[in-house]
Amino acid sequence: MRSFSIRDFSKKLVSLRPFLLEMVLYGAFVSVYFFLVLRLLGGWIKHVYLDNRILYAVVALMLIGAQGSLLEMLSTGLLRVIQRTQAAIPPLRRLARPHETITRPAEAPGLLVYRFAGPLLFFNAAFFAHRVLELIDTECPPVTFFLVNAEAVVDTDAAGAEVLEELFDSLEGKRITLGMCEVKGHFQEVLMNTSLFGRAGFVVYPSVEAAVREFSELHPMKGNNAEPPGERVQIP
Amino acid sequence: MDFLISATHISAVYLIGVGFFVGILGGFFGVGGSFLAGPALFAAGMPMNFVVGTDLSHIVGKSIVAAKKHRALGHVDTKLAMIMVIGTIAGVETGAQGIQYLKSRGNVDTVVAMGFLVVLVSISAFMGWESWRTMKAHKNLDEKPREDVSAFGHLAKRIQRFHLPPMIGLPDSGIEQISVWIILMVAYVGGVFSGFLGGGAGYIRMPSIVFLLGVPTHIAVGTDLFEIIISAGYGAFTHAIKGNVDIMVALVMHTGAAIGAQIGATMTERFHGRSIRLAFVPLPLIGAAMVVYSLLTGQNFK
Numbered sequence: 001m002r003s004f005s006i007r008d009f010s011k012k013l014v015s016l017r018p019f020l021l022e023m024v025l026y027g028a029f030v031s032v033y034f035f036l037v038l039r040l041l042g043g044w045i046k047h048v049y050l051d052n053r054i055l056y057a058v059v060a061l062m063l064i065g066a067q068g069s070l071l072e073m074l075s076t077g078l079l080r081v082i083q084r085t086q087a088a089i090p091p092l093r094r095l096a097r098p099h100e101t102i103t104r105p106a107e108a109p110g111l112l113v114y115r116f117a118g119p120l121l122f123f124n125a126a127f128f129a130h131r132v133l134e135l136i137d138t139e140c141p142p143v144t145f146f147l148v149n150a151e152a153v154v155d156t157d158a159a160g161a162e163v164l165e166e167l168f169d170s171l172e173g174k175r176i177t178l179g180m181c182e183v184k185g186h187f188q189e190v191l192m193n194t195s196l197f198g199r200a201g202f203v204v205y206p207s208v209e210a211a212v213r214e215f216s217e218l219h220p221m222k223g224n225n226a227e228p229p230g231e232r233v234q235i236p
Numbered sequence: 237m238d239f240l241i242s243a244t245h246i247s248a249v250y251l252i253g254v255g256f257f258v259g260i261l262g263g264f265f266g267v268g269g270s271f272l273a274g275p276a277l278f279a280a281g282m283p284m285n286f287v288v289g290t291d292l293s294h295i296v297g298k299s300i301v302a303a304k305k306h307r308a309l310g311h312v313d314t315k316l317a318m319i320m321v322i323g324t325i326a327g328v329e330t331g332a333q334g335i336q337y338l339k340s341r342g343n344v345d346t347v348v349a350m351g352f353l354v355v356l357v358s359i360s361a362f363m364g365w366e367s368w369r370t371m372k373a374h375k376n377l378d379e380k381p382r383e384d385v386s387a388f389g390h391l392a393k394r395i396q397r398f399h400l401p402p403m404i405g406l407p408d409s410g411i412e413q414i415s416v417w418i419i420l421m422v423a424y425v426g427g428v429f430s431g432f433l434g435g436g437a438g439y440i441r442m443p444s445i446v447f448l449l450g451v452p453t454h455i456a457v458g459t460d461l462f463e464i465i466i467s468a469g470y471g472a473f474t475h476a477i478k479g480n481v482d483i484m485v486a487l488v489m490h491t492g493a494a495i496g497a498q499i500g501a502t503m504t505e506r507f508h509g510r511s512i513r514l515a516f517v518p519l520p521l522i523g524a525a526m527v528v529y530s531l532l533t534g535q536n537f538k
Binding site for chain 2: 019022023026030033034038039041042043045046049053054056057058059060061063064065067068069071072074075076079
Protein backbone atom coordinates (compact mmCIF):
# COMPACT_ATOMS: atom_id res chain seq x y z
CA MET A 1 0.00 0.00 0.00
CA ARG A 2 1.45 3.35 -1.02
CA SER A 3 1.96 5.77 1.84
CA PHE A 4 0.34 9.17 1.52
CA SER A 5 2.81 11.92 0.79
CA ILE A 6 2.05 15.59 1.18
CA ARG A 7 4.64 16.30 -1.51
CA ASP A 8 2.88 13.91 -3.95
CA PHE A 9 -0.50 15.44 -3.11
CA SER A 10 0.76 18.97 -3.66
CA LYS A 11 2.34 17.87 -6.96
CA LYS A 12 -1.05 16.59 -8.11
CA LEU A 13 -2.67 19.86 -7.11
CA VAL A 14 -0.03 21.75 -9.08
CA SER A 15 -0.79 19.65 -12.18
CA LEU A 16 -4.51 20.52 -11.81
CA ARG A 17 -3.76 24.20 -11.39
CA PRO A 18 -4.48 25.20 -15.03
CA PHE A 19 -7.95 23.60 -14.85
CA LEU A 20 -8.73 25.18 -11.49
CA LEU A 21 -7.65 28.60 -12.72
CA GLU A 22 -9.68 28.13 -15.87
CA MET A 23 -12.78 27.29 -13.83
CA VAL A 24 -12.40 30.42 -11.73
CA LEU A 25 -12.01 32.69 -14.76
CA TYR A 26 -14.75 30.85 -16.65
CA GLY A 27 -17.06 31.27 -13.68
CA ALA A 28 -16.46 35.01 -13.68
CA PHE A 29 -17.23 35.33 -17.41
CA VAL A 30 -20.32 33.14 -17.16
CA SER A 31 -21.65 35.11 -14.20
CA VAL A 32 -21.48 38.32 -16.23
CA TYR A 33 -23.09 36.56 -19.22
CA PHE A 34 -25.81 35.19 -16.96
CA PHE A 35 -26.82 38.56 -15.57
CA LEU A 36 -26.48 40.52 -18.80
CA VAL A 37 -28.06 38.02 -21.23
CA LEU A 38 -29.86 35.03 -19.79
CA ARG A 39 -31.94 36.83 -17.19
CA LEU A 40 -33.15 39.33 -19.79
CA LEU A 41 -33.94 36.70 -22.42
CA GLY A 42 -36.64 34.76 -20.54
CA GLY A 43 -39.59 37.08 -21.21
CA TRP A 44 -38.99 37.41 -24.93
CA ILE A 45 -38.50 33.66 -25.36
CA LYS A 46 -41.85 32.97 -23.72
CA HIS A 47 -43.61 35.28 -26.16
CA VAL A 48 -42.09 33.44 -29.10
CA TYR A 49 -43.05 30.10 -27.50
CA LEU A 50 -46.67 31.16 -27.23
CA ASP A 51 -46.90 32.85 -30.65
CA ASN A 52 -44.99 30.61 -33.06
CA ARG A 53 -43.73 27.14 -32.10
CA ILE A 54 -41.70 26.58 -35.24
CA LEU A 55 -39.90 29.88 -34.80
CA TYR A 56 -39.41 29.01 -31.14
CA ALA A 57 -37.86 25.65 -32.09
CA VAL A 58 -35.47 27.31 -34.54
CA VAL A 59 -34.51 30.05 -32.07
CA ALA A 60 -34.04 27.51 -29.28
CA LEU A 61 -31.66 25.38 -31.37
CA MET A 62 -29.75 28.42 -32.55
CA LEU A 63 -29.38 29.71 -29.00
CA ILE A 64 -28.12 26.43 -27.58
CA GLY A 65 -25.82 25.87 -30.57
CA ALA A 66 -24.42 29.41 -30.42
CA GLN A 67 -23.91 29.22 -26.67
CA GLY A 68 -22.23 25.84 -27.08
CA SER A 69 -19.73 27.21 -29.57
CA LEU A 70 -19.19 30.43 -27.64
CA LEU A 71 -18.53 28.73 -24.32
CA GLU A 72 -16.30 26.16 -26.00
CA MET A 73 -14.20 28.95 -27.50
CA LEU A 74 -14.12 30.72 -24.16
CA SER A 75 -13.02 27.66 -22.18
CA THR A 76 -10.44 26.59 -24.76
CA GLY A 77 -9.08 30.12 -25.06
CA LEU A 78 -8.83 30.51 -21.29
CA LEU A 79 -6.94 27.24 -20.90
CA ARG A 80 -4.56 28.18 -23.70
CA VAL A 81 -3.82 31.59 -22.12
CA ILE A 82 -3.25 30.02 -18.71
CA GLN A 83 -0.91 27.34 -20.08
CA ARG A 84 1.10 29.85 -22.09
CA THR A 85 1.39 32.16 -19.10
CA GLN A 86 2.59 29.28 -16.96
CA ALA A 87 5.15 28.32 -19.61
CA ALA A 88 6.52 31.88 -19.63
CA ILE A 89 7.04 32.03 -15.87
CA PRO A 90 10.19 29.84 -15.51
CA PRO A 91 12.25 31.89 -18.03
CA LEU A 92 11.17 35.08 -16.24
CA ARG A 93 12.18 33.58 -12.93
CA ARG A 94 15.57 32.68 -14.36
CA LEU A 95 16.06 36.27 -15.46
CA ALA A 96 15.43 37.30 -11.87
CA ARG A 97 18.06 34.82 -10.65
CA PRO A 98 21.37 35.73 -12.29
CA HIS A 99 23.29 33.82 -9.63
CA GLU A 100 22.36 30.45 -11.11
CA THR A 101 22.54 28.75 -14.48
CA ILE A 102 20.72 25.54 -15.33
CA THR A 103 21.79 23.36 -18.20
CA ARG A 104 20.29 20.14 -19.52
CA PRO A 105 22.74 18.53 -21.94
CA ALA A 106 20.78 17.10 -24.87
CA GLU A 107 23.10 14.11 -25.12
CA ALA A 108 22.45 13.16 -21.50
CA PRO A 109 18.74 13.10 -20.66
CA GLY A 110 18.29 12.77 -16.92
CA LEU A 111 21.41 14.84 -16.17
CA LEU A 112 20.91 18.37 -14.88
CA VAL A 113 23.83 20.76 -14.42
CA TYR A 114 23.33 23.49 -11.83
CA ARG A 115 25.91 26.28 -11.69
CA PHE A 116 25.70 28.24 -8.45
CA ALA A 117 27.54 31.56 -8.72
CA GLY A 118 28.63 32.40 -5.21
CA PRO A 119 30.01 31.04 -1.95
CA LEU A 120 27.93 28.47 -0.11
CA LEU A 121 27.65 29.93 3.38
CA PHE A 122 25.27 29.92 6.33
CA PHE A 123 23.00 32.66 4.91
CA ASN A 124 22.33 30.98 1.52
CA ALA A 125 22.94 27.28 2.17
CA ALA A 126 19.27 26.57 2.90
CA PHE A 127 18.21 28.43 -0.23
CA PHE A 128 20.69 26.37 -2.26
CA ALA A 129 19.20 23.13 -0.94
CA HIS A 130 15.68 24.37 -1.57
CA ARG A 131 16.52 25.25 -5.19
CA VAL A 132 18.13 21.88 -5.82
CA LEU A 133 15.05 20.04 -4.54
CA GLU A 134 12.71 22.39 -6.38
CA LEU A 135 14.51 21.80 -9.67
CA ILE A 136 14.39 18.05 -9.17
CA ASP A 137 10.67 18.12 -8.39
CA THR A 138 9.73 20.19 -11.41
CA GLU A 139 12.03 18.76 -14.07
CA CYS A 140 10.64 16.67 -16.88
CA PRO A 141 12.00 14.13 -17.76
CA PRO A 142 12.92 13.20 -14.17
CA VAL A 143 16.45 13.91 -12.96
CA THR A 144 18.66 10.90 -12.24
CA PHE A 145 21.98 12.76 -11.91
CA PHE A 146 22.23 16.22 -10.37
CA LEU A 147 25.60 17.83 -11.09
CA VAL A 148 26.63 20.93 -9.17
CA ASN A 149 29.03 23.08 -11.18
CA ALA A 150 31.10 24.58 -8.37
CA GLU A 151 33.25 26.74 -10.68
CA ALA A 152 32.11 29.92 -8.91
CA VAL A 153 31.74 28.46 -5.41
CA VAL A 154 34.88 30.01 -3.99
CA ASP A 155 34.21 29.18 -0.36
CA THR A 156 31.98 27.32 2.06
CA ASP A 157 31.57 26.97 5.80
CA ALA A 158 30.26 24.36 8.25
CA ALA A 159 26.64 25.20 7.44
CA GLY A 160 27.28 24.84 3.73
CA ALA A 161 29.08 21.53 4.21
CA GLU A 162 26.27 20.22 6.41
CA VAL A 163 23.65 21.18 3.82
CA LEU A 164 25.60 19.32 1.14
CA GLU A 165 25.72 16.19 3.29
CA GLU A 166 21.97 16.37 4.00
CA LEU A 167 21.27 16.97 0.34
CA PHE A 168 23.30 13.92 -0.62
CA ASP A 169 21.33 11.77 1.85
CA SER A 170 18.04 13.15 0.60
CA LEU A 171 18.85 12.53 -3.05
CA GLU A 172 20.27 9.10 -2.30
CA GLY A 173 16.87 8.18 -0.86
CA LYS A 174 15.30 9.22 -4.15
CA ARG A 175 17.91 7.28 -6.13
CA ILE A 176 19.35 10.44 -7.60
CA THR A 177 23.12 10.78 -7.86
CA LEU A 178 24.65 14.02 -6.58
CA GLY A 179 27.91 14.96 -8.22
CA MET A 180 30.17 17.99 -8.35
CA CYS A 181 32.69 19.41 -10.75
CA GLU A 182 35.24 22.25 -10.86
CA VAL A 183 35.81 21.91 -7.11
CA LYS A 184 38.79 23.97 -5.96
CA GLY A 185 40.33 26.23 -3.33
CA HIS A 186 38.97 26.49 0.18
CA PHE A 187 35.71 24.89 -0.95
CA GLN A 188 37.61 21.75 -1.88
CA GLU A 189 39.49 21.74 1.45
CA VAL A 190 36.27 21.95 3.48
CA LEU A 191 34.57 19.35 1.31
CA MET A 192 37.42 16.87 1.90
CA ASN A 193 36.81 17.09 5.62
CA THR A 194 33.15 16.11 5.29
CA SER A 195 31.84 12.56 5.23
CA LEU A 196 30.89 12.94 1.56
CA PHE A 197 34.19 11.70 0.16
CA GLY A 198 33.86 8.45 2.00
CA ARG A 199 30.39 7.82 0.68
CA ALA A 200 29.69 5.47 -2.20
CA GLY A 201 27.91 7.27 -5.00
CA PHE A 202 29.45 10.71 -4.46
CA VAL A 203 31.51 11.66 -7.51
CA VAL A 204 33.65 14.66 -8.35
CA TYR A 205 34.64 15.51 -11.91
CA PRO A 206 37.27 17.91 -13.21
CA SER A 207 34.78 19.52 -15.60
CA VAL A 208 31.18 19.51 -16.81
CA GLU A 209 32.29 17.91 -20.07
CA ALA A 210 33.87 14.98 -18.24
CA ALA A 211 30.71 14.42 -16.25
CA VAL A 212 28.49 14.55 -19.34
CA ARG A 213 30.84 12.16 -21.15
CA GLU A 214 30.74 9.57 -18.38
CA PHE A 215 26.99 9.91 -17.89
CA SER A 216 26.40 9.44 -21.63
CA GLU A 217 28.57 6.35 -21.61
CA LEU A 218 26.76 4.84 -18.64
CA HIS A 219 23.32 5.74 -20.04
CA PRO A 220 23.71 5.61 -23.80
CA MET A 221 20.99 7.00 -26.01
CA LYS A 222 19.96 4.90 -29.00
CA GLY A 223 22.44 5.13 -31.84
CA ASN A 224 25.33 6.53 -29.76
CA ASN A 225 28.69 4.82 -30.00
CA ALA A 226 30.56 3.90 -26.86
CA GLU A 227 32.65 6.75 -25.43
CA PRO A 228 35.99 6.29 -23.74
CA PRO A 229 35.85 6.27 -19.92
CA GLY A 230 35.46 9.70 -18.30
CA GLU A 231 37.84 11.25 -15.81
CA ARG A 232 37.30 11.36 -12.11
CA VAL A 233 39.28 13.50 -9.75
CA GLN A 234 41.39 11.59 -7.25
CA ILE A 235 41.60 13.74 -4.17
CA PRO A 236 44.94 13.05 -2.51
CA MET B 237 -35.00 31.57 -10.73
CA ASP B 238 -38.38 31.43 -12.50
CA PHE B 239 -38.64 29.58 -15.80
CA LEU B 240 -41.81 30.84 -17.48
CA ILE B 241 -42.24 28.26 -20.22
CA SER B 242 -42.28 25.19 -17.98
CA ALA B 243 -43.77 27.21 -15.07
CA THR B 244 -41.10 26.01 -12.62
CA HIS B 245 -38.89 27.67 -10.07
CA ILE B 246 -35.39 26.14 -9.89
CA SER B 247 -32.19 27.49 -8.38
CA ALA B 248 -29.72 28.59 -11.06
CA VAL B 249 -26.85 27.28 -8.91
CA TYR B 250 -28.53 23.87 -8.76
CA LEU B 251 -28.93 23.81 -12.54
CA ILE B 252 -25.35 24.91 -13.22
CA GLY B 253 -24.04 22.33 -10.73
CA VAL B 254 -26.08 19.55 -12.33
CA GLY B 255 -24.90 20.68 -15.75
CA PHE B 256 -21.23 20.70 -14.64
CA PHE B 257 -21.38 17.21 -13.19
CA VAL B 258 -23.31 15.84 -16.15
CA GLY B 259 -20.88 17.58 -18.51
CA ILE B 260 -17.92 15.78 -16.94
CA LEU B 261 -19.76 12.48 -17.28
CA GLY B 262 -20.67 13.24 -20.87
CA GLY B 263 -17.12 14.07 -21.85
CA PHE B 264 -15.69 11.11 -19.97
CA PHE B 265 -18.15 8.30 -20.73
CA GLY B 266 -19.51 9.49 -24.04
CA VAL B 267 -23.00 9.44 -22.60
CA GLY B 268 -24.86 12.68 -22.07
CA GLY B 269 -25.60 12.01 -18.44
CA SER B 270 -29.34 12.22 -19.03
CA PHE B 271 -29.69 9.36 -16.58
CA LEU B 272 -28.73 11.98 -14.01
CA ALA B 273 -29.86 15.20 -15.70
CA GLY B 274 -33.39 13.90 -16.34
CA PRO B 275 -34.01 12.68 -12.77
CA ALA B 276 -32.37 15.86 -11.42
CA LEU B 277 -34.79 18.06 -13.41
CA PHE B 278 -37.76 15.87 -12.42
CA ALA B 279 -36.65 16.06 -8.79
CA ALA B 280 -36.58 19.87 -9.11
CA GLY B 281 -40.29 19.88 -10.00
CA MET B 282 -40.21 20.02 -13.79
CA PRO B 283 -42.96 18.02 -15.59
CA MET B 284 -41.65 14.94 -17.34
CA ASN B 285 -42.52 16.06 -20.89
CA PHE B 286 -40.39 19.19 -20.34
CA VAL B 287 -37.64 17.07 -18.76
CA VAL B 288 -37.42 14.96 -21.92
CA GLY B 289 -37.38 17.85 -24.38
CA THR B 290 -35.20 20.20 -22.33
CA ASP B 291 -32.59 17.53 -21.64
CA LEU B 292 -32.36 16.84 -25.37
CA SER B 293 -31.76 20.54 -26.04
CA HIS B 294 -29.12 20.74 -23.36
CA ILE B 295 -27.38 17.75 -24.90
CA VAL B 296 -26.93 19.55 -28.23
CA GLY B 297 -24.88 22.38 -26.78
CA LYS B 298 -22.85 20.10 -24.52
CA SER B 299 -22.02 17.57 -27.19
CA ILE B 300 -20.45 20.21 -29.44
CA VAL B 301 -17.77 20.80 -26.82
CA ALA B 302 -17.09 17.21 -25.91
CA ALA B 303 -17.15 15.90 -29.48
CA LYS B 304 -14.65 18.50 -30.64
CA LYS B 305 -12.23 17.40 -27.93
CA HIS B 306 -12.66 13.74 -28.81
CA ARG B 307 -12.27 14.48 -32.50
CA ALA B 308 -8.97 16.24 -31.76
CA LEU B 309 -7.89 13.09 -29.93
CA GLY B 310 -8.88 10.95 -32.95
CA HIS B 311 -11.83 9.23 -31.27
CA VAL B 312 -14.55 9.72 -33.91
CA ASP B 313 -15.62 7.30 -36.66
CA THR B 314 -17.41 9.79 -38.92
CA LYS B 315 -18.71 7.14 -41.32
CA LEU B 316 -20.39 5.18 -38.52
CA ALA B 317 -21.81 8.37 -37.03
CA MET B 318 -23.44 9.45 -40.30
CA ILE B 319 -25.16 6.08 -40.76
CA MET B 320 -26.38 6.09 -37.17
CA VAL B 321 -27.90 9.54 -37.57
CA ILE B 322 -30.49 8.17 -40.00
CA GLY B 323 -31.68 5.44 -37.65
CA THR B 324 -31.57 7.70 -34.63
CA ILE B 325 -33.74 10.42 -36.14
CA ALA B 326 -36.42 7.88 -37.00
CA GLY B 327 -36.28 6.51 -33.48
CA VAL B 328 -36.41 9.95 -31.86
CA GLU B 329 -39.57 10.85 -33.74
CA THR B 330 -41.15 7.59 -32.63
CA GLY B 331 -40.31 8.39 -29.01
CA ALA B 332 -41.55 11.96 -29.29
CA GLN B 333 -44.90 10.77 -30.63
CA GLY B 334 -45.11 8.47 -27.63
CA ILE B 335 -44.67 11.43 -25.29
CA GLN B 336 -47.43 13.35 -27.07
CA TYR B 337 -49.76 10.38 -26.66
CA LEU B 338 -49.05 10.14 -22.93
CA LYS B 339 -49.56 13.90 -22.54
CA SER B 340 -53.01 13.56 -24.05
CA ARG B 341 -53.73 10.73 -21.58
CA GLY B 342 -52.46 12.80 -18.62
CA ASN B 343 -50.03 10.21 -17.23
CA VAL B 344 -46.74 11.19 -18.84
CA ASP B 345 -44.96 11.73 -15.48
CA THR B 346 -45.68 8.28 -14.09
CA VAL B 347 -45.08 6.29 -17.25
CA VAL B 348 -41.85 8.03 -18.21
CA ALA B 349 -40.56 7.80 -14.63
CA MET B 350 -41.25 4.05 -14.59
CA GLY B 351 -39.49 3.76 -17.93
CA PHE B 352 -36.49 5.56 -16.44
CA LEU B 353 -36.36 3.15 -13.51
CA VAL B 354 -36.42 0.03 -15.62
CA VAL B 355 -33.79 1.28 -18.02
CA LEU B 356 -31.41 2.67 -15.41
CA VAL B 357 -31.39 -0.42 -13.19
CA SER B 358 -30.99 -2.73 -16.19
CA ILE B 359 -28.10 -0.79 -17.64
CA SER B 360 -26.27 -0.59 -14.35
CA ALA B 361 -26.68 -4.30 -13.70
CA PHE B 362 -25.54 -5.29 -17.15
CA MET B 363 -22.50 -2.99 -17.19
CA GLY B 364 -21.45 -4.24 -13.77
CA TRP B 365 -21.73 -7.85 -14.84
CA GLU B 366 -19.80 -7.24 -18.07
CA SER B 367 -17.03 -5.28 -16.34
CA TRP B 368 -16.64 -7.99 -13.70
CA ARG B 369 -16.40 -10.69 -16.37
CA THR B 370 -13.89 -8.69 -18.42
CA MET B 371 -11.64 -7.93 -15.46
CA LYS B 372 -11.81 -11.56 -14.35
CA ALA B 373 -10.80 -12.70 -17.83
CA HIS B 374 -7.74 -10.42 -17.80
CA LYS B 375 -6.75 -11.02 -14.19
CA ASN B 376 -4.74 -14.20 -14.73
CA LEU B 377 -2.81 -13.01 -17.74
CA ASP B 378 0.92 -12.46 -17.13
CA GLU B 379 0.97 -9.55 -19.48
CA LYS B 380 -2.03 -7.28 -19.66
CA PRO B 381 -3.16 -6.84 -23.27
CA ARG B 382 -2.84 -3.35 -24.66
CA GLU B 383 -6.07 -3.69 -26.63
CA ASP B 384 -9.43 -2.91 -25.08
CA VAL B 385 -10.99 -6.41 -25.20
CA SER B 386 -14.54 -6.82 -23.93
CA ALA B 387 -15.93 -10.00 -22.40
CA PHE B 388 -18.56 -9.85 -25.15
CA GLY B 389 -16.13 -9.62 -28.04
CA HIS B 390 -17.39 -12.93 -29.43
CA LEU B 391 -20.94 -11.54 -29.69
CA ALA B 392 -19.83 -8.58 -31.79
CA LYS B 393 -17.84 -10.90 -34.08
CA ARG B 394 -20.93 -13.06 -34.61
CA ILE B 395 -23.05 -10.02 -35.42
CA GLN B 396 -20.44 -8.73 -37.86
CA ARG B 397 -20.52 -12.07 -39.69
CA PHE B 398 -24.30 -11.80 -40.18
CA HIS B 399 -24.60 -11.19 -43.91
CA LEU B 400 -27.49 -8.86 -44.78
CA PRO B 401 -26.56 -6.49 -47.62
CA PRO B 402 -25.62 -3.78 -47.95
CA MET B 403 -22.41 -4.50 -46.03
CA ILE B 404 -19.97 -1.77 -45.08
CA GLY B 405 -16.42 -1.55 -43.72
CA LEU B 406 -15.50 0.73 -40.80
CA PRO B 407 -11.69 0.98 -40.87
CA ASP B 408 -11.55 3.72 -38.21
CA SER B 409 -13.18 1.30 -35.78
CA GLY B 410 -11.23 -1.74 -36.97
CA ILE B 411 -14.33 -3.46 -38.40
CA GLU B 412 -13.87 -5.22 -41.71
CA GLN B 413 -17.52 -5.70 -42.58
CA ILE B 414 -20.89 -5.21 -40.96
CA SER B 415 -24.45 -4.95 -42.21
CA VAL B 416 -25.80 -1.41 -42.51
CA TRP B 417 -29.17 -2.69 -41.22
CA ILE B 418 -27.62 -3.69 -37.91
CA ILE B 419 -26.14 -0.23 -37.46
CA LEU B 420 -29.51 1.34 -38.33
CA MET B 421 -31.36 -0.97 -35.93
CA VAL B 422 -29.01 -0.16 -33.04
CA ALA B 423 -29.39 3.54 -33.83
CA TYR B 424 -33.20 3.31 -34.09
CA VAL B 425 -33.56 1.66 -30.70
CA GLY B 426 -31.29 4.30 -29.18
CA GLY B 427 -33.34 7.00 -30.86
CA VAL B 428 -36.59 5.68 -29.39
CA PHE B 429 -35.09 5.85 -25.91
CA SER B 430 -33.77 9.32 -26.63
CA GLY B 431 -37.10 10.62 -27.89
CA PHE B 432 -39.06 9.00 -25.07
CA LEU B 433 -36.77 9.41 -22.05
CA GLY B 434 -34.77 12.42 -23.14
CA GLY B 435 -31.06 12.97 -23.43
CA GLY B 436 -28.90 11.30 -25.98
CA ALA B 437 -29.64 7.75 -24.75
CA GLY B 438 -25.93 7.08 -24.74
CA TYR B 439 -26.51 4.65 -21.85
CA ILE B 440 -28.19 2.41 -24.44
CA ARG B 441 -26.27 3.43 -27.49
CA MET B 442 -22.71 3.29 -26.15
CA PRO B 443 -23.00 -0.26 -24.75
CA SER B 444 -24.69 -1.28 -28.02
CA ILE B 445 -21.90 0.23 -30.12
CA VAL B 446 -19.24 -1.49 -28.00
CA PHE B 447 -20.84 -4.90 -27.41
CA LEU B 448 -23.03 -5.40 -30.47
CA LEU B 449 -21.11 -3.59 -33.19
CA GLY B 450 -17.63 -4.27 -31.72
CA VAL B 451 -16.32 -0.70 -31.81
CA PRO B 452 -13.44 0.03 -29.33
CA THR B 453 -14.58 1.96 -26.26
CA HIS B 454 -12.62 5.17 -26.92
CA ILE B 455 -13.97 5.35 -30.48
CA ALA B 456 -17.49 4.57 -29.22
CA VAL B 457 -17.30 7.47 -26.76
CA GLY B 458 -16.26 10.04 -29.36
CA THR B 459 -18.48 8.73 -32.15
CA ASP B 460 -21.51 8.65 -29.86
CA LEU B 461 -20.95 12.27 -28.87
CA PHE B 462 -20.46 13.37 -32.46
CA GLU B 463 -23.62 11.62 -33.68
CA ILE B 464 -25.65 13.01 -30.80
CA ILE B 465 -25.13 16.57 -32.05
CA ILE B 466 -27.26 15.82 -35.10
CA SER B 467 -29.78 13.38 -33.67
CA ALA B 468 -30.33 15.32 -30.45
CA GLY B 469 -30.67 18.47 -32.54
CA TYR B 470 -33.53 16.86 -34.39
CA GLY B 471 -35.00 15.58 -31.13
CA ALA B 472 -34.82 19.02 -29.57
CA PHE B 473 -36.48 20.54 -32.63
CA THR B 474 -39.37 18.11 -32.73
CA HIS B 475 -39.99 18.36 -28.98
CA ALA B 476 -39.80 22.16 -29.14
CA ILE B 477 -42.53 22.22 -31.79
CA LYS B 478 -44.61 19.96 -29.59
CA GLY B 479 -44.18 22.38 -26.68
CA ASN B 480 -41.88 20.20 -24.55
CA VAL B 481 -38.74 22.37 -24.36
CA ASP B 482 -37.88 25.12 -21.88
CA ILE B 483 -34.78 26.46 -23.59
CA MET B 484 -33.90 28.79 -20.71
CA VAL B 485 -33.39 25.80 -18.39
CA ALA B 486 -31.20 24.20 -21.03
CA LEU B 487 -29.12 27.35 -21.48
CA VAL B 488 -28.50 27.75 -17.75
CA MET B 489 -27.64 24.09 -17.29
CA HIS B 490 -25.33 24.18 -20.27
CA THR B 491 -23.13 26.93 -18.82
CA GLY B 492 -21.94 24.38 -16.26
CA ALA B 493 -21.88 21.51 -18.73
CA ALA B 494 -19.62 23.31 -21.22
CA ILE B 495 -16.59 23.37 -18.97
CA GLY B 496 -17.40 20.01 -17.39
CA ALA B 497 -17.39 18.34 -20.81
CA GLN B 498 -13.96 19.76 -21.63
CA ILE B 499 -12.48 18.35 -18.43
CA GLY B 500 -14.24 15.00 -18.86
CA ALA B 501 -13.09 14.51 -22.46
CA THR B 502 -9.44 15.11 -21.57
CA MET B 503 -9.60 12.57 -18.74
CA THR B 504 -10.39 9.68 -21.13
CA GLU B 505 -6.76 9.65 -22.23
CA ARG B 506 -5.65 8.68 -18.72
CA PHE B 507 -7.87 5.65 -18.19
CA HIS B 508 -8.10 2.22 -19.81
CA GLY B 509 -11.34 1.09 -21.51
CA ARG B 510 -12.09 -1.46 -18.79
CA SER B 511 -11.74 1.20 -16.08
CA ILE B 512 -14.08 3.53 -17.97
CA ARG B 513 -16.80 0.89 -18.20
CA LEU B 514 -16.47 -0.11 -14.53
CA ALA B 515 -16.74 3.50 -13.30
CA PHE B 516 -19.94 3.86 -15.31
CA VAL B 517 -21.78 1.18 -13.32
CA PRO B 518 -23.11 3.03 -10.24
CA LEU B 519 -24.16 6.19 -12.07
CA PRO B 520 -27.54 5.06 -13.46
CA LEU B 521 -28.50 3.85 -9.98
CA ILE B 522 -28.10 7.36 -8.61
CA GLY B 523 -30.54 8.61 -11.24
CA ALA B 524 -32.95 5.79 -10.40
CA ALA B 525 -32.81 6.69 -6.71
CA MET B 526 -33.72 10.30 -7.48
CA VAL B 527 -36.71 9.25 -9.60
CA VAL B 528 -37.98 6.89 -6.89
CA TYR B 529 -37.60 9.58 -4.25
CA SER B 530 -39.53 12.12 -6.33
CA LEU B 531 -42.31 9.66 -7.21
CA LEU B 532 -42.81 8.39 -3.70
CA THR B 533 -42.52 11.63 -1.76
CA GLY B 534 -43.43 14.30 -4.29
CA GLN B 535 -40.49 16.27 -2.87
CA ASN B 536 -38.40 18.56 -5.03
CA PHE B 537 -34.69 19.37 -4.85
CA LYS B 538 -34.24 23.02 -5.65
